[in-house]
Amino acid sequence: MANIRWKLVTIIVVLVVFAGVGVYPIVATRYHLPSPGWLQEKQLKLGLDLKGGVNLEMRVQTDDALKLETDQESERLREELTKRSVTFTNLTTPSVSQFRVEGVPPAQDAAFRQAANEVQANFDRSPGANGTYTFNLKPNIASQLRDEAVVQARETIERRINELGVTEPSISQQGTDQLLVQLPGVSDVDRAKSIMGSPGLLELKIVEQGPASTKESLLVGGQVPSGMEIVPGSSGTPGDTANTSYYLVRKVAAVTGRDLRNARPSLDENNQPAVSFTLNNEGGRKFGNVTGDNIGRQLAIILDGRVQSAPRIDGRITTDGRITGSFTNEEVQNLSLILRSGALPAKLDYLSERTIGPSLGADSIRSGVTASFVGLLLIVVFMLVYYRFSGINAVVALTFNLVILLGLMAYIGAVMTLPGIAGFVLTMGIGVDSNVLIFERIKEELEAGHGVRASMNAGFSRVFWTLFDTHIAALISAAFLFNFGTGPIRGFAVTLALGLASNLFTSIFVSKTLFELELSSRGHGAALSI
Amino acid sequence: MHIFKNTHYNFLRWRWHALVVSWVIIIAGLFVLVTKGIPKGVEFAGGTVVITEFERPTSVQQVRSALDRAFSGGGQNLVVQAYGDPALKQVLVRVPSSGAESGQSLSKTKDAVVAALQKSDVGGFKVVGTEIVGPTVGAELTSKGLWATVLSLIGILAYLAFRFQFSFGVGAVVATVHDLLITLAFLAFFRYDMSLNVIAAILTMTGFSTNDTIVIFDRVRENLRSMRRDSMYDVINASVNQTLGRTVITSGTALLTALALFFFGGEVLHGFAFTMVVGIITGTYSSVFIAAATVSFWRGSAPTRAAAHAPAGIPAPQQAPAPQQPTRKSKAQRKARAS
Numbered sequence: 001m002a003n004i005r006w007k008l009v010t011i012i013v014v015l016v017v018f019a020g021v022g023v024y025p026i027v028a029t030r031y032h033l034p035s036p037g038w039l040q041e042k043q044l045k046l047g048l049d050l051k052g053g054v055n056l057e058m059r060v061q062t063d064d065a066l067k068l069e070t071d072q073e074s075e076r077l078r079e080e081l082t083k084r085s086v087t088f089t090n091l092t093t094p095s096v097s098q099f100r101v102e103g104v105p106p107a108q109d110a111a112f113r114q115a116a117n118e119v120q121a122n123f124d125r126s127p128g129a130n131g132t133y134t135f136n137l138k139p140n141i142a143s144q145l146r147d148e149a150v151v152q153a154r155e156t157i158e159r160r161i162n163e164l165g166v167t168e169p170s171i172s173q174q175g176t177d178q179l180l181v182q183l184p185g186v187s188d189v190d191r192a193k194s195i196m197g198s199p200g201l202l203e204l205k206i207v208e209q210g211p212a213s214t215k216e217s218l219l220v221g222g223q224v225p226s227g228m229e230i231v232p233g234s235s236g237t238p239g240d241t242a243n244t245s246y247y248l249v250r251k252v253a254a255v256t257g258r259d260l261r262n263a264r265p266s267l268d269e270n271n272q273p274a275v276s277f278t279l280n281n282e283g284g285r286k287f288g289n290v291t292g293d294n295i296g297r298q299l300a301i302i303l304d305g306r307v308q309s310a311p312r313i314d315g316r317i318t319t320d321g322r323i324t325g326s327f328t329n330e331e332v333q334n335l336s337l338i339l340r341s342g343a344l345p346a347k348l349d350y351l352s353e354r355t356i357g358p359s360l361g362a363d364s365i366r367s368g369v370t371a372s373f374v375g376l377l378l379i380v381v382f383m384l385v386y387y388r389f390s391g392i393n394a395v396v397a398l399t400f401n402l403v404i405l406l407g408l409m410a411y412i413g414a415v416m417t418l419p420g421i422a423g424f425v426l427t428m429g430i431g432v433d434s435n436v437l438i439f440e441r442i443k444e445e446l447e448a449g450h451g452v453r454a455s456m457n458a459g460f461s462r463v464f465w466t467l468f469d470t471h472i473a474a475l476i477s478a479a480f481l482f483n484f485g486t487g488p489i490r491g492f493a494v495t496l497a498l499g500l501a502s503n504l505f506t507s508i509f510v511s512k513t514l515f516e517l518e519l520s521s522r523g524h525g526a527a528l529s530i
Numbered sequence: 531m532h533i534f535k536n537t538h539y540n541f542l543r544w545r546w547h548a549l550v551v552s553w554v555i556i557i558a559g560l561f562v563l564v565t566k567g568i569p570k571g572v573e574f575a576g577g578t579v580v581i582t583e584f585e586r587p588t589s590v591q592q593v594r595s596a597l598d599r600a601f602s603g604g605g606q607n608l609v610v611q612a613y614g615d616p617a618l619k620q621v622l623v624r625v626p627s628s629g630a631e632s633g634q635s636l637s638k639t640k641d642a643v644v645a646a647l648q649k650s651d652v653g654g655f656k657v658v659g660t661e662i663v664g665p666t667v668g669a670e671l672t673s674k675g676l677w678a679t680v681l682s683l684i685g686i687l688a689y690l691a692f693r694f695q696f697s698f699g700v701g702a703v704v705a706t707v708h709d710l711l712i713t714l715a716f717l718a719f720f721r722y723d724m725s726l727n728v729i730a731a732i733l734t735m736t737g738f739s740t741n742d743t744i745v746i747f748d749r750v751r752e753n754l755r756s757m758r759r760d761s762m763y764d765v766i767n768a769s770v771n772q773t774l775g776r777t778v779i780t781s782g783t784a785l786l787t788a789l790a791l792f793f794f795g796g797e798v799l800h801g802f803a804f805t806m807v808v809g810i811i812t813g814t815y816s817s818v819f820i821a822a823a824t825v826s827f828w829r830g831s832a833p834t835r836a837a838a839h840a841p842a843g844i845p846a847p848q849q850a851p852a853p854q855q856p857t858r859k860s861k862a863q864r865k866a867r868a869s
Contacts, residue, residue, distance in 0.1 A: 049798075057667065189660075190637070350636040352667050357658035360581065363614060367796030375790035379783055386779070419727055422791055422799050426806070429787030430738060433780035437745065440776040443532075466748045469693055470741040476685040477737030481730060484678035489730045496734065 004520060007513040015400060018407025025410070044410040045168075047417035049488050050365050052358035053184035054192055057351040060177050064346035065149035066142055067096040073119050073135070074099040075251065078226065080115040088112075088131070097137035099123075104131035150177055152345040157181060157196050159341035164195065178351070180486065189355050191334070197348045199304045200338040202257035202277075204321070205231075206290065207298035207310050211245035218248040227251050231300065233307020234325060247307050249300050254290035256343075259283025261319075263339035265332040268324040273332040275323045277339065284319035292316040303335075368421035375425045379432055387439055389529035393514045394435035397506040401431050404502040409495065417491030427499030430474075434507030438463045439530055452528050453519055460512050467507065471500050534774045541770045541818055542763055542826055548819035552708060559715020566718070571725030571801075572661050574668045576627035578639040579661040582647065584619045585654040592652055593621050600646030601625075614797045620658065631664040675729045682736050683707065690740070694747055697828040702743045705813075705821035709739045712812040713805055722801045731805035738784070739813030742777045743821040749773050750825070762829045766822045781814040 025043035028035035048055050070093050077099075078091055089103030104112045109131070116125055116133065123135040137145075154171055161169045161183065170182040186192055208228055212218050215230055224230060229251045232244050259279050266276040279287055291299070291313050298310040301323050308325040327335070379398065383391035405427060409416065416424075442459035450458065475497060482493035519528075572579045582593075594610045601608065609624035625639050640660050647655060683703055691699030713732060722728060749769040757765050770777075788810055792803035 193637075349632055350664070351632065352663040353636055353660065354662070355657075355660045357583075357656075359583065359618075360659045363618070364796055364798060367794060367799075371790045371794040371796075371799075374794050375787040378786040378790060382783060382786065418796075418798055419730055419802065422727075422795060422802055425787050425791050425795070426734070426784070429784040430741075432783050433741065436779045436783065437776055440779070444772075466745055469690075469744045469748070472689055473686050473740045473744065474734075474737035476689060477682045477733050480678040480682035480685065481733045484674050484733070485726065485730060489726055492730055492734075 004513065004516050007509070008517070011400075011510055011513060015403060018404045020407075022405075022407030022410045023403060026406075042410050042413075044406060045413065045415045046361075046365075047415045047420065047488055047491050048182050048184055048354075048361075049356055049418045050361045050368075050416065051184050052187075052356050052361040053182060054186045054189045055352075055354040055356075056181045056183075056189075056193065056196075057174070057353075058179050058181070058197075059349045059351055060150045060153045060179060061347040061349055062146035062149045062177050063096045065145045066137060067093075068345075069122065069141075069145055070097060070099055070137060073123060075227075076119045077101065077116065077135075080118050081112070082226070084111055084115050086111050086115055097142055099135050101133045101135075102131065104133065106131065146177065149345045150179070153348065154179055156200075156342050156344050160195055160337060161192075163337045163341055164192070174486065179348075185358075187355070187357065189353060193350065193353070195334055195338060197344075197350065198334075198338050199344050199347065200257065200341070201304050201343040202260065202323075202339055203253040203302040204255050204287070205249040205251075205253050205300045205302060206294050207247050207249050207300050209248035210298075211247055211307075211310065213243070213245060215246050218246055224248075231302055231305065231307050233300070233302070234309065245307075247300050247310060249302070249307075253302075254299070255279060255283045255287045257339060258342070259286065260339060263336045265329070265336050266322065268322060272324065273327045273329050274325075275327075275332055275336050275339065277321050277323065279319045279321070281319075287321075288316055288318040364418045368418060368425075372421065372425050372428075375428050379428050383432060383435070387530055389518075390439055390515075393511055393518075394432055394439070396514060397435060397511040398428060398432050400510050401427065401499065401503050401506040404506065405495070405499045408498045408502060414494045414498070415491050416495070417488035419488045419492035420495040423492045423495035423499065427496070427503065431499060431503040431507065433470075434463075434467050434503055435511060437466060438507065438511065442528070443530055446528065446530070456512075456515050456519070456528070460508060464508065467504065471504055474500055532775065533778060534771075537771045537774055539771060539774075540767055542767050542823060545819055545823035545826075548815075548823070552712065552816075552820070555715050556708075556711045559711070559718045562718040563714070566721075568718075569721055569723045570668070571723040571728070572624060572663050573726050574672055574724055576629075576631060576663045576665045576668045578625045578627075578631065578637075578643070578663075579659075580623045580625075580640055580643045580657060581613055581659040582621055582623070582655045583658045584621065584652060587619055588621060588652050588655075590621060592650075593623065593647070596650030596652055597623065597643065597646050600642060600649070627663075627665055627668075629665055631662055632666070636662055636664065671726070678733060679710070679729075679736065682733055686736065686740055690744070690747075694751065697825050698747045698750075700828060701821040701824035702740050702747070704824045705743055705816040706736050706739050708816045708820045709735060709809055709812045712816075713808045716808045717801075717805065720804065722804055725801055727799065727802040728805050731802045731809065735806065735809030735813065739809060739816065742781060742814055742817035745776060745780075746770055746773050746817055746822055747825075750822075763826050766826050770818050770822055777814060777817065781810055785810045 020039070021042055022044065025035055025040050027033065028040070029043065074091060074093055081088060081101075086108045087103075087105060088101050091099065091101050093099040101112075112133070116135075120135060122141045123137055126134050126136070128134060150173060154173065157179065158169075158171055161171070161181070164186075166183045166186055168184055170180075172180050174180050181196065183192055208225075209218050211233070218224075218230055225248070227250065228248055231247050231249055233247055234245065259282065261278045261280040261283075263275055263277040266274050268274040295313050295315060297313055299313050300307045300310045301321075302308070303323065308323055311324075323335070376398075380395050383394045383398075385391070387394060402424070405424065408414075438459050441463050442455050445455035445458045446452070478493050478497040478500070482490055482497070485493060515528075590610050590612055594608070597608055597610065607626050609622070611622050613620040613622040623643055625643065628639060631639070637660075640662055644657060683706060686706065687699045687703040689699075690702045710732065713735065717724070717728065746766075746769055749772055750766055753765050753769050753772075757768065760768075785807065788803055788806040791799055792807055795803050
């Protein structure tokens with residue numbers, strides 16, 4: 001008797017705890033009942049397919065990060081070589097992880113090697129014929145740069161989404177270079193995409209020449225002068241967006257977006273929308289030096305490789321600046337947000353996009369819940385008709401199973417998706433199978449003429465390993481399912497696996513205790529209604 | 531209540547007939563798949579799906595003609611169909627992949643569909659759902675789905691071979707592969723799109739179709755002890771008959787819930803529920819006619835006594851086991867088997 005009492009206490013405690021975590025918060029939300037905040041926070045979360053929102057898959061083009069490193073190092077080598085007056089005919093970057101110097105005279109070989117030693121830490125140098133040297137990015141550095149680019153992209157996107165004010169966004173990495181971004185409740189996917197995907201690279205560079213209407217007019221001797229680059233941009237006339245002008249600017253930026261402390265929407269002197277920015281202390285010092293040295297010249301404000309404006313420097317500027325152009329109010333809002341959250345280390349390539357409107361999600365919830373109730377009803381009716389009183393036992397065990405499943409999901413923060421609801425419904429049909437196997441075995445033992453208690457014990461003990469095997473086989477497929485799927489399918493695999501685990505507990509422990517309770521209350525010799 | 535009481539059907543006698551029926555279905559299914567192709571959902575094929583909700587009742591024909599004008603090629607390749615509850619006036623438009631769904635042009639096709647509907651006379655509408663999948667995603671998913679299915683089968687084979695004898699593991703996996711092929715055949719007959727949900731259902735099925743098989747095998751193993759003079763053929767027949775009731779009931783309850791999903795689970799889960807319904811039915815059929823028959827075929831018709839000497843064999847003969855005594859081997863015996 002004492003044994004049964006403890007089993008009952010265990011069962012009731014488990015039920016109360018799981019019902020409290022899994023079921024009560026849902027009921028409380030629905031019917032506006034009082035419920036403590038920490039409990040509501042644990043409430044079973046709904047997936048995007050039920051709640052509505054945007055689901056974006058993107059690839060971080062990590063090649064960009066390698067290209068940046070290669071460009072920087074090749075430029076540094078160029079500077080070093082110029083400083084040491086080592087001559088060469090050509091310096092090219094044939095791929096994102098390789099640059100090549102051609103035509104170094106044999107006499108200057110030693111000097112070249114010395115200069116190269118300054119820059120080549122991340123590169124392997126291999127000499128070729130006719131004074132050619134090829135620099136290849138070291139594979140371990142390359143993979144490190146790629147990983148860093150993905151992490152930085154993820155962090156930048158996270159900051160931008162937080163600034164957008166999305167509640168409970170989720171960003172996760174898939175594979176080596178893919179990100180999955182989920183934005184519940186967002187319906188304007190185009191704005192979200194343009195804000196997330198905008199490189200957001202701000203550079204302030206001194207203009208050497210320009211604006212000019214063609215690229216060619218800026219070339220010196222048919223070439224871009226060393227250390228310079230040509231950047232396209234607006235013509236400088238306010239309101240003129242049709243014509244493109246070109247600027248010859250210094251390749252090295254005076255300051256970049258990294259030196260920003262803040263960026264906010266404001267108005268320019270013509271009351272047009274603009275973005276004001278404030279530099280941090282170090283950026284301010286650099287900016288002060290550069291502007292102080294270049295009074296009277298133009299400063300190109302370059303955003304994502306395009307000159308927005310090129311105002312004349314009238315005096316030394318330290319920390320404050322303004323980006324003007326022909327912006328709308330919304331563009332100014334977005335741009336400030338993008339600048340505040342920092343530049344993306346690499347371009348993003350969108351792979352897939354899925355939006356679920358709130359009405360579509362609500363439809364899914366409705367049909368999922370209907371299917372659940374119909375399924376439950378069918379099972380309950382069948383079990384009661386076929387197994388009579390023992391059917392009640394099975395129904396109680398099934399109810400426990402579902403309550404524990406909901407509680408477990410809420411507790412570990414699993415997400416309920418539409419396929420998850422399907423898993424929930426299947427758990428009913430498959431969970432009750434355990435009871436069927438046990439009951440059939442008990443029947444068989446009773447028919448063989450064994451006593452009630454002996455038959456019951458034999459039913460449970462003989463079927464245990466069968467149940468164990470069937471559950472493990474199902475768990476194996478659930479594990480591969482989890483590994484294969486993303487989002488909704490993972491929700492399904494999790495629901496299925498947790499349902500299987502809790503089913504072992506309820507169909508064996510709970511069900512058996514109920515039988516024992518029934519037998520002990522009715523004494524020996526009573527028949528079992530099964 | 532009993533549905534099957536003391537039955538003595540000779541199931542194995544029908545195994546060759548069953549095999550012919552199965553092969554006919556599978557070959558017909560493969561024929562449909564080869565001639566008509568596998569209909570792939572947008573997740574696998576790539577492309578654009580736009581679901582719109584109209585203010586006034588709008589026929590599929592109206593939507594199609596609105597799109598016909600906007601899409602070059604007349605929009606024959608477009609799928610236009612009513613979606614979900616008719617009361618919601620929703621229409622689904624699917625445009626096959628243009629191959630250019632990536633980066634900034636990802637949503638180009640979607641915008642074109644929306645613009646075409648706005649220009650036409652179908653009246654007010656709003657876009658309630660979209661799905662745009664670039665060409666690279668589908669290829670990755672296909673290989674992942676195939677691998678998951680294959681690995682899951684290998685996992686189950688390994689587990690059953692470890693828990694039972696090897697021939698049983700083979701029987702279970704042959705039956706599961708059979709279920710897979712039959713399910714694919716039915717998906718082909720009814721032209722269901724291969725979607726993520728359908729793959730999930732197929733994977734789930736591989737786990738659950740072994741359930742009935744395990745129940746029967748467990749009984750075979752138990753009976754091998756008491757029926758040592760009978761042939762494997764007779765032992766399996768007896769076991770299938772003894773477990774017939776529970777095989778049918780357990781599949782029945784699972785089938786009830788799958789049917790509830792099929793009829794009430796909504797548009798998104800339709801393919802999933804259909805796959806489960808077919809999988810559950812064929813899983814029951816195959817555990818009797820395929821799994822058990824495979825073991826019988828593998829082990830031949832010699833008396834089972836010989837089997838007791840097989841390396842992964844049955845534990846030493848016990849005195850007629852008393853029912854209240856657990857029939858499983860004691861811990862020590864199990865250890866001995868594992869070593």
